[in-house]
Amino acid sequence: MEETLLEILEEICGTDEVRNDLDINLFDDGLLDSLGVIELLLSIEDKLKISIQPxxxxxxxxxxxxxxIDYLKAKKGE
Known part of the structure; x- marks a missing residue:
């Protein structure tokens, strides 16, 4: 799951920096915006079969x- 999520983030953010620094703030660094969040949630549902409403x-x-990653692990454990 973690690897798939990082692949999704790389694609949406357009950088492998998300893989190299798991604590990078995606919003403060301009890597993710509101449209990107929707794309992220749709990709998570499609590839990981975890449905998250915005x-x-x-x-x-x-x-x-x-x-x-922590949120998805907790959600999957529900």
Whole structure:
């Protein structure tokens, strides 16, 4: 799951920096915007079969690759 998520982030953000620094702030560094968030959630649902509604996740919960991974692990454990 982690590898697939990083591939998704690389594609959406257009950089492998998301793989090299799991604590990079995707919003502060301009790698992810609101449109990118929707693309991210759709890709997660398509490739990882984890459905996340845009209203159920906060920007802070998905601010870094590590936070997204932790969120998905917790969500999958539900």
């Amino acid at each position: 209203t159920e996740v906060t920007r802070e919960q998905i601010a870094t690759p590590r936070k997204i």
